[in-house]
Amino acid sequence: MRRKDREINDSSAIEAFIAKEKILRIAFYDNGDIYIVPVNYGYINDNGKYYFYFHGAKAGRKYELAKHSPEVGFEIDGNYELLKADIACNFSAKFQSVIGTGMLSLVEDNHEKIKGLNTLMKQTTSRHEWNYDDEMLNGVAVFRLDVEKLSCKAK
Numbered sequence: 001m002r003r004k005d006r007e008i009n010d011s012s013a014i015e016a017f018i019a020k021e022k023i024l025r026i027a028f029y030d031n032g033d034i035y036i037v038p039v040n041y042g043y044i045n046d047n048g049k050y051y052f053y054f055h056g057a058k059a060g061r062k063y064e065l066a067k068h069s070p071e072v073g074f075e076i077d078g079n080y081e082l083l084k085a086d087i088a089c090n091f092s093a094k095f096q097s098v099i100g101t102g103m104l105s106l107v108e109d110n111h112e113k114i115k116g117l118n119t120l121m122k123q124t125t126s127r128h129e130w131n132y133d134d135e136m137l138n139g140v141a142v143f144r145l146d147v148e149k150l151s152c153k154a155k
Contacts, residue, residue, distance in 0.1 A: 008096075008152040015045055017096055017152065018076060022124065024052055026104070026145070027073035028065040037062050042119030050147040053107075053116035058141045063106075066143055070104045074145060079154065093155070100150035107142040116142040 008014055024041040027034060039054040052074070056062050079096040107113050114132055117140075121130050 008154055011048060014098065014150075014152045017078065018043055018045075018050070018098060019123075021076050021078045023076070024054065024145075025075045026054075026062075027075070028062075028069055029071070030061070030065055030069060035061060035065065040120060040124055042116070042121065042123040044119060050150060052102075052145040052147070053119045054143050054145075055117065055120060056141050056143065058139070063141055066104050066106055066141075071101070072104050072145065073099070073101050074147075075099045096152070096154040098150060098152045100147050102145045102147040102149075104143055104145050107144050110137050112144075113137055113140075113142045116144060 008017075022040060023038050025036050025038050027036045029035075039056070041052045041054045043053070044051045075097060076099075077095060077097040080093060083092040083094060085091050107116055114137070117132060118128060118130055122128050
């Protein structure tokens with residue numbers, strides 16, 4: 001990180017930010033192209049090791065890339081506030097962001113699928129437990145992102 005003065009190392013501040021945001025952007029490398037897709041997410045912090053869950057269709061570009069190009073980048077941003085000025089180039093903004101890299105996998109085990117979907121739903125609705133029938137579980141792709149590197153900064 002170039003601007004070390006903006007780096008956040010406080011793990012509780014990082015977790016609080018991740019806990020309140022709702023959109024994670026996943027960046028895939030696709031044979032020379034970059035493909036970025038925003039997703040709703042849920043997360044688990046296991047002693048400083050983050051796991052993000054999200055869901056999607058069992059078809060399409062995201063699904064195929066998850067199977068064949070599992071090394072991804074990701075980004076979460078928020079706390080945006082425009083800082084106005086009298087001169088255009090003096091405008092700035094407050095913000096906070098988390099960026100990182102990790103390995104993406106498709107969750108096949110129904111027990112972990114339920115765990116992942118409940119984690120996602122908790123982030124989205126604050127409700128912890130949901131019921132899923134077999135048709136739902138069989139019809140949805142659940143993705144798990146195992147974070148390898150993560151950094152956070154704010155202005």
